[in-house]
Amino acid sequence: MKVLKLLLVAMLLFFTACDVTVKEKETTETGANDTIVPQNLKWSERMMLSEIHRFPEASKLDFVDIPRWSYTNGLVLTAAERVYTKYPKQVYYDYIYAYADTMVTANGEIRTYKLPTQNLDMLKSGDVLLYLYAKTKEDRFLTALKTLRSQITTQPRTSDGGFWHKKRYTNQMWLDGLYMAEPFYAQYTKTFSTGEEAAKAYNEIVLQFDLIQKHTLDPKTNLLYHGWDESKEQQWANKETGTSPNFWSRAIGWYGMAMVDVLDFLPEDHPGRERIIQYLNQYAEAITKVQDAESGVWYQVLDKGTQEGNYLEATGSCMFAYTFAKGVQKGYLPQQYMKVAQKAYSGILKNFVTVEDNGVVNLNKCCAVAGLGGNPYRDASFEYYVNEKIRSNDPKGTGPFILASLVLDK
Incomplete structure (x- = not known):
């Protein structure tokens, strides 16, 4: 009888131990492993990993079902390239490479790209190919790059040489x-061109900034209108100036990023370089004046924060934070603008960023398109x-958020 009791106790202890082991295993599988994005990383990596989780195929960034060649892919993958440079984890490089591998055929054709549309947006993903060609020397990437460069040669122009946005x-x-x-x-010019060819290209690049300043700058506020119609025929065009009527946050954000990024490649001795830096300083002063004092971020329509329907918007705010931070870091802007960038970044975290239980980071209040x-x-x-669709995790916001996070090292 005593032996039977001991046997029963032993069996009870055995099954209890098994049960504990199973429960511990279940806890491991459904607990710690639920974390997709570790929260002990910098915000740049956290958002980059969140984007990879949301869009496992970089060719389908921006909530599309079919792979496509587009500017949003180029924007986020430019951010991925800079994350990889600072934090060289293979997952980031693989994500960048997979996009080009999917979109560029063996003979160098770019899937879904249509040269006859003469769409400037389609050049942005060329940055990805410039990066990858330097690393891989794959001929197909060079062929694709030459196709994109040929678009610039044939791009329709205004009478004074400004590129039409699209045909x-x-x-x-x-x-x-x-x-x-x-x-x-x-x-592209810095990588592949020399002599007169390079000089001509750099002059044309600077001309685009000169013309935007000439045609879209409001002399009262030093803010820039979204667009300019040389013919003044569009319904949106002012019949005297040809400009559109409002200051849209993201359009002006694109322009700020264009200035600080193009200076990475414009020769130090090019006379247009100082002009672009002057434009940037004028821009920084104007944008700071319309920064919302309480939140630190910016409104969808910059100068009408008190008007009913306007809202604090994430994509433009991230672009401004990046532009100011990089401008100071590179010595183009006075140090005072780093405080503007830091205030903006704090406002972005407070007003727009949420984190899920699994660590995935969301950027909310993004204008989807305009x-x-x-x-x-x-x-x-x-x-x-103010009535265009608002959504979370638009790549036109997540990309600049990553870029700003890297420069500010947050």
Whole structure:
């Protein structure tokens, strides 16, 4: 009887131990391993890993179902390249490479890219190929790069030499286009061109900034209008100046990033370099004046923060934070603007960023898209800008958030 009791106790202890082991295993599998993005990393890595989680295929960034060649991919992957440079983990490089591997065929054709549309937006992903060609020397990437460069040669121009934003947007320059085209054009020129060819290209790059300043700058505020129609035929165009009627945050954000990024490649002795730095300083002063004092971030329509319907918007705010921080870091802007960038970044974290239980980081209150003209027609009115769709994790916000996080080392 005593032996039987001992046997029963032994069996009870055995099954209890097994049960504990199973529960510990379950806890491990459903507890610690639920963490997708570790919270002990810098914000740049946390957002980059969150983007990779949201969009495992970089060719489908921006919530699309079919792989495509687009500027949003180029923006986020430019951020990924800089994350990889600072934190060289293979996952980041693989994410960048997979995009080019998917989108560029063995003979160098770019899938979904259509040269005849003459769309400046499509040049942005060329930055990815410039980066990868330098590392891999794959001929297909060089062939694709030459195709993108050929677009610049054939791009329709205004009478004074400004690139049309797209072939179908006749006679129009948009602020967006400066970021889409000029850093790529400048880096391509620095990499592949010499002599008179390079000099001509650099002059044309600087001309685009000169013309944007000439045609879209408001002399009262030193803010820049979203677009300019040389023909003054668009419904949105002022019949005297040709400018659109409002100061849209993200358009002006694109322009700021274009200035600080193009200076990475413009020769130190080029006479246009000082002009762009002057434009940047004028810009910084104007943008700081419309920064929301309480939150530290910016409104969707910059100068109308008190108007009903306007809202604090994430993508433009991230772009401004990056522009100011990089401008100071590179010595283009006075030190005082680092405080502006830091205040903006704190405001971004407080007003726009949320973190899920699994560590995935979200950027909220992003304007999904805005443009000029088209069908249905976009009239650039205040009501138009504030009523466009708002969503979370738009790559036009997550990319600049990563870039700002890197420069500020947050």
